[in-house]
Amino acid sequence: MKRRGFTLIEVLVAGAILVTVLTVAIRYFASTAELGRETQAKSELQDRVRMVMQVVTGDLQMAGARYWNSGNQNRAFSLPLPPLSGSDGGPKDTLTLYYVTSLRDLASACRRVDYGFDGDTLRRSDVNATPSSGSDCTTPSPNLQPLAEGILALDIQYQCSDGSQKDSPDCGTDAYLRSAKVTVAGYSLTPVTNPGPASLTTVTGKTLACPQGRACYALTQEVLMPNLKPLPTP
Numbered sequence: 001m002k003r004r005g006f007t008l009i010e011v012l013v014a015g016a017i018l019v020t021v022l023t024v025a026i027r028y029f030a031s032t033a034e035l036g037r038e039t040q041a042k043s044e045l046q047d048r049v050r051m052v053m054q055v056v057t058g059d060l061q062m063a064g065a066r067y068w069n070s071g072n073q074n075r076a077f078s079l080p081l082p083p084l085s086g087s088d089g090g091p092k093d094t095l096t097l098y099y100v101t102s103l104r105d106l107a108s109a110c111r112r113v114d115y116g117f118d119g120d121t122l123r124r125s126d127v128n129a130t131p132s133s134g135s136d137c138t139t140p141s142p143n144l145q146p147l148a149e150g151i152l153a154l155d156i157q158y159q160c161s162d163g164s165q166k167d168s169p170d171c172g173t174d175a176y177l178r179s180a181k182v183t184v185a186g187y188s189l190t191p192v193t194n195p196g197p198a199s200l201t202t203v204t205g206k207t208l209a210c211p212q213g214r215a216c217y218a219l220t221q222e223v224l225m226p227n228l229k230p231l232p233t234p
Contacts, residue, residue: 041188042215045150049219052122052148053184057223059113060084060180062099064227068109069102077110078136080129084177084228088167091153091185091206092117095169098129098137099227106130110137115154116144120187122151152216153185155202159222161229167204177228185218187211 064083068075079098086095095115102109107130114125125142159179160171171177183202188195191213200208200218210216 037190038192038194038215041190041192042217045186045188045215045217048148048150049184049186049217052151052154052186053182053219053221055124055147056095056115056154056182056184057221059095059097059099060182060223060225062101062227063097063225065099065101066227067102068100068106070106073106075106075109076135077130079110080137080139082169084169084225086115086156086169089117091155091183091202091204091208093154093156093167095156096142100137112137112140112142114142114144115147117151117154118144118146120151121149122147122154148186150189150214151184151186152200152208152210153183153202153206153218155183155185155204155206157181157203176230177225179222179224181220181222183218183220185216187217188215190214 064079066077066079068077077100083099084097086093097113098111100110108128110128110130112127112129116123123144124147125144127140127143129137129140131138157180158166158169158171158177159181160166160175161178162171162175164171164175169177181203185200185202185208187210192215195210195213195215197216198210200210200216202208202218203220
């Protein structure tokens with residue numbers, strides 16, 4: 001018995017089926033790769049915003065702390081006044097603050113920390129303000145370095161002890177800073193297909209336009225500032 005080969009029609013049908021299967025597979029893997037890339041971009045964005053929030057709120061919580069302790073060694077420093085200052089830059093505020101930390105040795109315990117923006121890059125400075133002698137912290141010049149790119153906002157609303165709310169850290173002579181509500185907002189550094197909301201709102205009501213084709217994410221948190229409460233008069 002002779003073995004019959006494939007006819008031309010059978011070959012063409014088999015080829016068409018193979019092309020269809022390959023096309024579906026390529027589209028599936030391309031879609032999966034794009035989904036993974038977008039997920040990674042959004043995850044990196046959220047991690048970056050959370051990191052900035054953690055650093056900023058940590059500094060604000062320490063603002064005004066003036067005691068250094070290590071074992072049986074204790075020392076009180078006098079901080080520059082005010083220990084927390086800054087300006088309302090719309091959604092991009094600036095900060096200068098001083099504090100003493102026991103996490104460093106005595107020679108570098110007093111710190112000056114500054115925040116500022118260069119475009120959408122948030123910059124931070126942390127320099128030693130510990131005096132070589134005496135108890136008054138010095139006022140060194142800041143040395144701002146990039147902390148995070150793609151930051152749309154560092155917006156702070158200050159809560160005063162008299163119940164008022166301020167856009168800059170000044171409660172006047174009859175009240176003191178009790179806490180701060182902080183909004184940090186940023187955008188993905190790479191384009192995404194499904195960016196999400198086109199705008200965000202900060203704690204002080206500022207509206208932020210998300211760059212076209214980028215994912216945006218905002219986080220708001222309140223931080224207490226117990227070290228700014230005035231010391232009782234003897």
